[in-house]
Amino acid sequence: MLNATISSFSYPDSKTVLKEVSFKLEKGEHLAILGESGCGKSTLLHLLYGLLQLEEGEIIWNGKPLLGPASNLVPGESFMKLVAQEFNIMPFTSVAENVAEYLNRVNPEKDNQRVNELLDALELKDFRNTKVKLLSGGQKQRVALAKALAKTPDVLLLDEPFSNIDTFKKRNLRRKLFKYLKESNCTIITATHDAEEALQFSDKLLVLKEGGVKAYGKTKDVYKNSNTPYLAGFFGDFSVLPNAVIGISNSLETKIVFAHQLVISNEKTPLKVIIKNSYFKGANYLIEASYKDSIVYFNSPSILKKETVYLRYINDYES
């Protein structure tokens, strides 16, 4: 089990980067750390891996405190692998040699089989003998991933693992990769600003803002309870509407409502809106409408004219 408590962390001569960040992970669980650029995601991974010294707080793996670079001759814990944004790959050797670097080389046939498996999984078979310096950014990122997986670690830290990989390849690749890691019972921590990735693959979600925790818990619970514009902004287009207008209570309190939670009603409702714009999104249209002084977003299967319609709130989480 990984148990991290970071009371405070600052780089020398700089302001506090992380403050009161803590989480617990069981073996085989996947935590996604979600947050905007500069909120401290990479710093958190570097602290966990042991590249940075944690003075205020503790990181415990299976009951044993991790002591950080001040106590380790070679920075980095041996049971963990970090796939960082600046890839840990050797540019002047081939893809296959890079992937094989951490294998123990006792049984060449077995090693070769493992390399082939990984090249296949990361769609790198065609580049087996290509020198890494000749590859694109996305291909290099896939080599770094294959290399980290060659001997599957107990804990894998992934810093924006798909940031350089095009959408076309990314969807298939990350499904394959996370399935493989789950089957290997590997504990995973990914830093990402891609909420879709966090929602699809993680068990737990930690949302950071300026180094502090904005939300932490089971991924589905964090999503369902996104009760601030900052949190909801990661997950999609939303409106902030009075409870009374969406019919959930008579209070003056407001609620965050995602676009897919509003539908056109054939009957009159308190939510009478005027359509302003329709944005094509492929599977449907995102409709921008005005309600009194505020903007309301909802989905529609077809483009809508600039007319007045009534909307109804559907709470899809309770079904």
Ligand SMILES: Nc1ncnc2c1ncn2[C@@H]1O[C@H](COP(=O)(O)OP(=O)(O)OP(=O)(O)O)[C@@H](O)[C@H]1O
């Ligand atoms: N070596 C360093 N020395 C001083 N400040 C640093 C150092 N590395 C990062 N920082 C600062 O720490 C803060 C957090 O940076 P970090 O790289 O952890 O954020 P991030 O969430 O991973 O960002 P991104 O998504 O852009 O990679 C930023 O304000 C950054 O400028």
